[in-house]
Amino acid sequence: MSIFSRKVKTIDNQVDTDIFNKETEGLSQGQIVRRRFVRHRGAMISLVVLFSLITFVFSTLGFKIFGIGYGGWWKYKITDLPSLRTSGCSVALPGCPTLDLLPGKNFGLGDHPFGQDDLGRDYFALAMRGAERSIEVMVVIGLVAGAVGIIIGSIAGFYRGWIDAILMRFNDFVITIPAIVLGSVIGFHFGNKGVLFLALFLGLISWGGLSRLVRGEFLSLREREFVDAARVAGARNRRIIFKHILPNAIGVIVVNVTLVMSGAILLEAALSYLGFGVVAPDVSLGLLISQYQDSFTTRPWLFWYPGLLIIIIALCVNFIGDGLRDAFDPRQRRRISRKDRAAERVALVKH
Amino acid sequence: MLAYIGRRLAALLVILFGSTFLVYVAEGYSGDPTEGLRGSTDPHARAQLAALIRNLNLNVPPPARYFIWLKGILGVFTGHFDLGKSRDGNQVSTYILQAIPVTIRLILLSTVLAILLGIGFGIVSALRQYSRFDYAMTFFAFLMYSLPIFWVAVLLKEYLAISFNNFLANGTIAPAWILAASVVSGVFWAAVISGTRQKVFTIFAIAGAATATILTLLSVTKWFTHPGLGPIIMLLLGLGFAFGITYISTGLGNKAALRSSLAVVFVGFVFYFPVEYLFKRFPSFLTVVLMLAVTIAIAIATAYIFAKIDRRPVIRTSVLTSFLFGFLFIIDKLMKTWVPYINTDAIHLRPVPTIGQANDLLPSGNFWFTFLDTVLHLVLPTIALILITMAGYIRYSRGTLLEVLNQDYIRTARAKGLSERTVVMRHAFRNTMIPITTIVVVDFAAIVGGAVITEHVFAWRGMGTVFYTAVNNFDLNLLMGFAVVTSTLVILANLVADLLYSALDPRIRVVGKK
Numbered sequence: 069m070s071i072f073s074r075k076v077k078t079i080d081n082q083v084d085t086d087i088f089n090k091e092t093e094g095l096s097q098g099q100i101v102r103r104r105f106v107r108h109r110g111a112m113i114s115l116v117v118l119f120s121l122i123t124f125v126f127s128t129l130g131f132k133i134f135g136i137g138y139g140g141w142w143k144y145k146i147t148d149l150p151s152l153r154t155s156g157c158s159v160a161l162p163g164c165p166t167l168d169l170l171p172g173k174n175f176g177l178g179d180h181p182f183g184q185d186d187l188g189r190d191y192f193a194l195a196m197r198g199a200e201r202s203i204e205v206m207v208v209i210g211l212v213a214g215a216v217g218i219i220i221g222s223i224a225g226f227y228r229g230w231i232d233a234i235l236m237r238f239n240d241f242v243i244t245i246p247a248i249v250l251g252s253v254i255g256f257h258f259g260n261k262g263v264l265f266l267a268l269f270l271g272l273i274s275w276g277g278l279s280r281l282v283r284g285e286f287l288s289l290r291e292r293e294f295v296d297a298a299r300v301a302g303a304r305n306r307r308i309i310f311k312h313i314l315p316n317a318i319g320v321i322v323v324n325v326t327l328v329m330s331g332a333i334l335l336e337a338a339l340s341y342l343g344f345g346v347v348a349p350d351v352s353l354g355l356l357i358s359q360y361q362d363s364f365t366t367r368p369w370l371f372w373y374p375g376l377l378i379i380i381i382a383l384c385v386n387f388i389g390d391g392l393r394d395a396f397d398p399r400q401r402r403r404i405s406r407k408d409r410a411a412e413r414v415a416l417v418k419h
Numbered sequence: 420m421l422a423y424i425g426r427r428l429a430a431l432l433v434i435l436f437g438s439t440f441l442v443y444v445a446e447g448y449s450g451d452p453t454e455g456l457r458g459s460t461d462p463h464a465r466a467q468l469a470a471l472i473r474n475l476n477l478n479v480p481p482p483a484r485y486f487i488w489l490k491g492i493l494g495v496f497t498g499h500f501d502l503g504k505s506r507d508g509n510q511v512s513t514y515i516l517q518a519i520p521v522t523i524r525l526i527l528l529s530t531v532l533a534i535l536l537g538i539g540f541g542i543v544s545a546l547r548q549y550s551r552f553d554y555a556m557t558f559f560a561f562l563m564y565s566l567p568i569f570w571v572a573v574l575l576k577e578y579l580a581i582s583f584n585n586f587l588a589n590g591t592i593a594p595a596w597i598l599a600a601s602v603v604s605g606v607f608w609a610a611v612i613s614g615t616r617q618k619v620f621t622i623f624a625i626a627g628a629a630t631a632t633i634l635t636l637l638s639v640t641k642w643f644t645h646p647g648l649g650p651i652i653m654l655l656l657g658l659g660f661a662f663g664i665t666y667i668s669t670g671l672g673n674k675a676a677l678r679s680s681l682a683v684v685f686v687g688f689v690f691y692f693p694v695e696y697l698f699k700r701f702p703s704f705l706t707v708v709l710m711l712a713v714t715i716a717i718a719i720a721t722a723y724i725f726a727k728i729d730r731r732p733v734i735r736t737s738v739l740t741s742f743l744f745g746f747l748f749i750i751d752k753l754m755k756t757w758v759p760y761i762n763t764d765a766i767h768l769r770p771v772p773t774i775g776q777a778n779d780l781l782p783s784g785n786f787w788f789t790f791l792d793t794v795l796h797l798v799l800p801t802i803a804l805i806l807i808t809m810a811g812y813i814r815y816s817r818g819t820l821l822e823v824l825n826q827d828y829i830r831t832a833r834a835k836g837l838s839e840r841t842v843v844m845r846h847a848f849r850n851t852m853i854p855i856t857t858i859v860v861v862d863f864a865a866i867v868g869g870a871v872i873t874e875h876v877f878a879w880r881g882m883g884t885v886f887y888t889a890v891n892n893f894d895l896n897l898l899m900g901f902a903v904v905t906s907t908l909v910i911l912a913n914l915v916a917d918l919l920y921s922a923l924d925p926r927i928r929v930v931g932k933k
């Protein structure tokens with residue numbers, strides 16, 4: 069009985085390696101990664117949850133892209149002002165939520181699943197619009213930060229020398245300014261330009277960590293034989309960077325971009341909470357929390373739902389990132405169960 | 420080495436120049452600080468406007484104005500350091516100097532606790548890789564990663580502060596809660612210690628029963644409304660510390676370490692009443708620090724007496740024990756202050772505050788009141804910050820330890836027949852600490868500027884508030900004061916981290932190019 073004691077593992081390297089080799093035999097790197105990812109239970113659940121959530125959120129209020137519009141299936145818009153629902157609520161608290169997940173007479177969304185705010189606006193519609201904003205911000209920041217980070221990191225790592233020195237000092241300087249500081253300054257003065265402008269800008273300042281990692285990968289990959297081979301075959305620098313080295317660095321990039329994205333959701337929420345992000349009449353989850361945090365004791369639903377949405381989205385993205393990291397990690401091997409080992413031993417004896 | 424530091428410092432200045440220039444110009448062009456006054460109908464508005472323009476050199480365009488500001492900053496080399504004036508005409512440096520201690524008070528405790536807890540959980544998680552405990556910790560860490568701190572803060576205010584204050588009205592715990600707490604504690608310890616099935620159940624039963632007994636005793640004796648430790652409980656806790664720390668640091672087999680730390684506890688116990696008198700007679704921070712220093716000195720002396728050879732582990736164990744035991748004295752004193760404290764008019768039986776950094780209505784001049792007040796105001800923000808920052812340390816220390824445990828030298832250590840404790844604590848843990856140390860340094864610097872939201876939610880007047888006010892009021896110089904301090908800290912911390920890394924890890928050399 070000890071904190072330090074570890075279960076004595078029956079490690080049978082021969083058998084484990086055999087199982088591992090058999091599983092990966094004849095598969096490309098991409099297939100191996102995909103298989104490992106699919107086996108990561110948390111990541112797969114998160115992926116399903118996140119995609120269902122995104123579909124649900126974006127179909128609720130409808131959207132319009134290039135003139136093709138879809139009205140949305142929800143009966144209220146965020147500007148609608150239905151009267152406060154009183155039946156079924158206590159007298160002091162009109163507008164209580166109707167969402168009921170227990171089987172029974174009231175099962176389902178009901179009239180106002182997340183309740184109504186003090187004006188009577190449907191809180192479900194507001195929360196869905198907020199979630200839309202959060203997801204948009206997350207994707208834009210991820211794309212912008214990813215693109216800038218990859219370009220700067222790969223140029224610095226590939227060309228080295230003075231280009232590297234300059235770009236990395238620039239990188240240091242971007243890391244030095246806390247994102248929340250520059251984000252607040254921009255958000256406060258240009259908040260009226262819309263959420264996508266803010267997201268674009270936040271993307272432009274959150275690539276610091278990514279570009280360092282990409283540079284590190286490039287520094288080690290550019291010395292490998294396949295790069296020499298490509299060069300001997302007459303490939304130009306641009307081709308080597310994009311066709312030969314970048315695909316090999318994709319693991320690091322994908323994992324880091326998911327981290328940036330989950331951070332982005334929280335950053336946007338924090339900025340909006342401080343009043344430096346999305347501003348009314350637009351809606352965001354952080355803004356909803358900051359608007360209704362004082363009503364926590366009286367009408368807690370106004371506080372719970374936006375927070376839970378933020379947590380679900382960020383949690384899913386984090387788990388997907390974890391699954392991707394495990395999948396791309398060449399040293400990572402699945403935990404091999406005793407049953408698999410027994411089967412493999414039987415197979416070995418038969419041969 | 421010196422050349423390397425010199426080169427890095429030069430680069431630091433260049434980076435600082437660039438980042439401050441960017442923030443200055445961005446903020447300078449983004450709005451007009453005179454806007455409010457221009458539209459004003461106040462007869463004095465014209466004069467105020469002129470004064471503002473003169474004070475802040477607003478007739479100079481931002482890129483050029485930056486150099487006026489820079490001249491004040493460069494005064495640091497000539498002894499005339501000047502961060503400029505804020506909009507209300509006061510020196511920016513006064514605001515900054517007031518804010519920094521507040522922020523440090525806010526983040527110091529939480530950072531230290533988050534690091535200790537995070538590394539502890541991470542290590543247990545790594546040692547029990549793929550166990551239920553490990554999965555639970557992973558999930559917990561990701562959940563913490565995904566929490567918006569301002570959201571957690573509201574929950575903490577409601578469920579911790581307000582509910583706890585309500586609970587203090589009678590101070591008894593309902594049996595259902597005692598049962599729930601016992602089950603949780605049983606499950607936790609069974610998962611941490613683990614072993615064969617029979618052992619797991621035994622541990623579960625012991626931990627659960629212990630928790631239930633303690634909680635029932637505390638509830639029955641109304642301990643929560645009249646808390647205190649007293650010499651006997653302190654002695655028992657001290658003995659627990661002595662055994663626990665010896666067990667983790669050297670193993671109970673090291674008799675010298677065990678005897679030395681037990682002796683430290685007994686010496687401390689003998690001094691219970693003198694220390695109490697000292698605290699009463701000379702209530703000041705200095706007394707507390709001196710008390711801790713003397714305790715540690717006693718511990719070192721005891722270690723020298725008990726250990727003739729191989730003194731270092733004995734000293735380490737005794738010092739850790741004495742440090743924890745010394746803290747018990749402070750806690751005991753704070754608990755004795757509790758009853759008069761909550762009965763003051765300012766507190767009125769609701770001791771856990773939801774916002775603020777100090778209660779201004781407290782009778783001033785009572786050191787222990789102020790101390791307890793500060794501690795209580797720290798409770799909520801500290802818990803919130805720990806929850807948010809601990810996740811990173813859990814994940815990081817787990818990952819690093821797992822990597823280290825797969826190294827060949829660990830296999831060698833095991834093959835030599837070393838005990839698992841020695842392998843884990845001496846060979847694996849120390850190497851795990853190398854990257855973690857460097858992360859801690861950088862994190863600590865970053866959090867000085869990064870606790871903006873925490874300060875805002877809990878209404879603390881630290882660096883975050885300086886920043887918030889500056890942005891809201893178009894106060895360019897104030898904003899720059901904040902930016903200079905935080906970015907300098909971050910850059911310096913990065914430098915320190917690199918140097919530490921090379922000092923701790925002999926494989927890393929910083930000297931670089933000739």
